[in-house]
Amino acid sequence: MPAPTDHELFSLGDVVLQHGATLRDAKLAYKTYGTLNAEKTNAIVYPTWYSGRHSDNEWLIGTDKALNPDEWFIIVPNMLGNGLSSSPSNTPPPYDRARFPNVTFYDQVECQHRLVTEQFGIETLALVTGWSMGAGQTYQWAVSHPEMVQRAAPFCGSSVTSPHNQVFLESITATLRADAAFAGGWYRDDAWPTTGLRAFARVYAGWGFSQAFYWQEEWRKLGASSLEDFLIAFWEGFWLDERDPNNLLAMAWTWCHGDVGRTPGFDGDTVAALASIRCPVLAMPAEKDLYFPPEDEQWAAQHVPRGEVRVIPGIWGHFAGGGMNPDDTAFIDQGIRDVLAMDP
Structure with a gap:
C-alpha cells in the first residue's frame, strides 16, 4: 500500500534534539479529524506507532467510537522517522539516511507540542492516547506537559522500555x-x-x-x-x-531508549517522572503481549497518583492494539470512553 498523501506538514524550523544534533528545516506531518471548538477544549492527540502512519490509526476513529470526530478534534502527528515527518529517507545531507540523528520520545513530544500550541493555539488536551510507541509518547506527554494533559490512555505500550x-x-x-x-x-x-x-x-x-x-x-x-x-x-x-x-x-532507536525518567529535570529517575503525572492514566496492556506484558504496566501504575490498569483479555498479544480483532477494539474503545468521562 503506497504511503498516504492526505496529510499536512508543519514547519518546525531548526530543531535542537535532546542528544545535541540540530535537525534543520524539520517537518512534522499530521492529519486532523473533526473540528476544533471555539473554546479549543475538545482536542485529542493520538500519536503514531512503530512504522505506522496517520492512516493506520483511523480504525479507532469514527462516529461510532469514543474518538468521535463529531465531538472531538483529533490530531494524529506522525513520528519523526516514520517517512512522512522528517526521517532518514527524506532529510537532505548531512543528516540523511544513515546519518539521521537520534530522536527521543521527549523530542517527539516537544515537536508535537509546538504543532498543538503554535498551529492551533490549543492550551489543554482532553486526552492523549496511543498504541505501542504511541503509548510511549502518551506517557511522555503526561510527564512533559502535566499542566496541559487532562487524561491519558496508553495501550499496549510502556513508560520505559524494558531490557527484554x-x-x-x-x-x-x-x-x-x-x-x-x-x-x-x-x-x-x-x-x-x-x-x-x-x-x-x-x-x-x-x-x-x-x-x-x-x-x-x-x-x-x-x-x-x-x-x-x-x-x-x-x-x-x-x-x-x-x-x-x-x-x-x-x-527502533527511539523505542529502545524510551524512558520518561530521561525527561529534563528528572535525571533518569523514572519513578519520580511517573509520580509527577497529574492526570488520570488508564493503561491497557494486552494479556499476552510479549513486548509490553501487563506486569510492566502494573509496576508503572503504582507510581502514577491516578494510575489504573485494565488488561485486554485474549490471545492476540501485542496486536490486540492494532485494530484487527473486533473484541480487542471494543475493549480499547470502551476504555477510552470511560477515561474521557473521568474528571481531569
Missing part, C-alpha cells in the same frame, strides 16, 4: 545490518536490503502475536491459508511495503 524489549529490538535491527546490501545504511534505491527485511519480518512474527495465537491458528482470521502463507503475505508483505530500513532503525 531492548533484546527484541536488537534482534530485529541486526537482521537489517547483516544484509550486505544494507551497506552501512548507504544502500542504493535500486538495491534495497530485501533479504534483511524478510529476515526482519520473520523475527518480528514470533513477537507480534502470542504463542496461543499461533497454536489456535488465529492467523486464518486474517485471510492466511497456511502458516507459511501468513509469514509471507502478512509479515513480509508489511515490512516490504515502502518501509525504508533506515527509517526502521531510527524509530
Whole structure:
C-alpha cells in the first residue's frame, strides 16, 4: 500500500534534539479529524506507532467510537522517522539516511507540542492516547506537559522500555545490518536490503502475536491459508511495503531508549517522572503481549497518583492494539470512553 498523501506538514524550523544534533528545516506531518471548538477544549492527540502512519490509526476513529470526530478534534502527528515527518529517507545531507540523528520520545513530544500550541493555539488536551510507541509518547506527554494533559490512555505500550524489549529490538535491527546490501545504511534505491527485511519480518512474527495465537491458528482470521502463507503475505508483505530500513532503525532507536525518567529535570529517575503525572492514566496492556506484558504496566501504575490498569483479555498479544480483532477494539474503545468521562 503506497504511503498516504492526505496529510499536512508543519514547519518546525531548526530543531535542537535532546542528544545535541540540530535537525534543520524539520517537518512534522499530521492529519486532523473533526473540528476544533471555539473554546479549543475538545482536542485529542493520538500519536503514531512503530512504522505506522496517520492512516493506520483511523480504525479507532469514527462516529461510532469514543474518538468521535463529531465531538472531538483529533490530531494524529506522525513520528519523526516514520517517512512522512522528517526521517532518514527524506532529510537532505548531512543528516540523511544513515546519518539521521537520534530522536527521543521527549523530542517527539516537544515537536508535537509546538504543532498543538503554535498551529492551533490549543492550551489543554482532553486526552492523549496511543498504541505501542504511541503509548510511549502518551506517557511522555503526561510527564512533559502535566499542566496541559487532562487524561491519558496508553495501550499496549510502556513508560520505559524494558531490557527484554531492548533484546527484541536488537534482534530485529541486526537482521537489517547483516544484509550486505544494507551497506552501512548507504544502500542504493535500486538495491534495497530485501533479504534483511524478510529476515526482519520473520523475527518480528514470533513477537507480534502470542504463542496461543499461533497454536489456535488465529492467523486464518486474517485471510492466511497456511502458516507459511501468513509469514509471507502478512509479515513480509508489511515490512516490504515502502518501509525504508533506515527509517526502521531510527524509530527502533527511539523505542529502545524510551524512558520518561530521561525527561529534563528528572535525571533518569523514572519513578519520580511517573509520580509527577497529574492526570488520570488508564493503561491497557494486552494479556499476552510479549513486548509490553501487563506486569510492566502494573509496576508503572503504582507510581502514577491516578494510575489504573485494565488488561485486554485474549490471545492476540501485542496486536490486540492494532485494530484487527473486533473484541480487542471494543475493549480499547470502551476504555477510552470511560477515561474521557473521568474528571481531569
